[in-house]
Amino acid sequence: MDNIKLREEYIKLGQAIKAAGFVEDGVEAKYVIQDGLVKVNGEIDTRRGRKLYDGDVVSFQGKEIKVIK
Structure with a gap:
């Protein structure tokens, strides 16, 4: 499982899956x-x-990312 580090209080779902390279x-x-x-x-x-x-935790096609502060 990979991590996405928050720069602000939250990240939107669409932005997160782009940042993770899912799309x-x-x-x-x-x-x-x-x-x-x-x-x-x-x-x-x-x-x-x-x-x-x-x-x-976001999952897509068997891959997962966790949002961390």
Whole structure:
């Protein structure tokens, strides 16, 4: 599991999966999230603007990232 370090209080889901290299750009992030392919803390979340905080875990296609402070 890789980590994404927060620069501010939170990071949005779309930004996090781009930063992790799960997708190439924001358009692809939008589609994979809307299609229900991304899980946050084990549950599907279709909100690209979902705010992720310290300790949240995002998974996509068998890869996981953890948001850390």
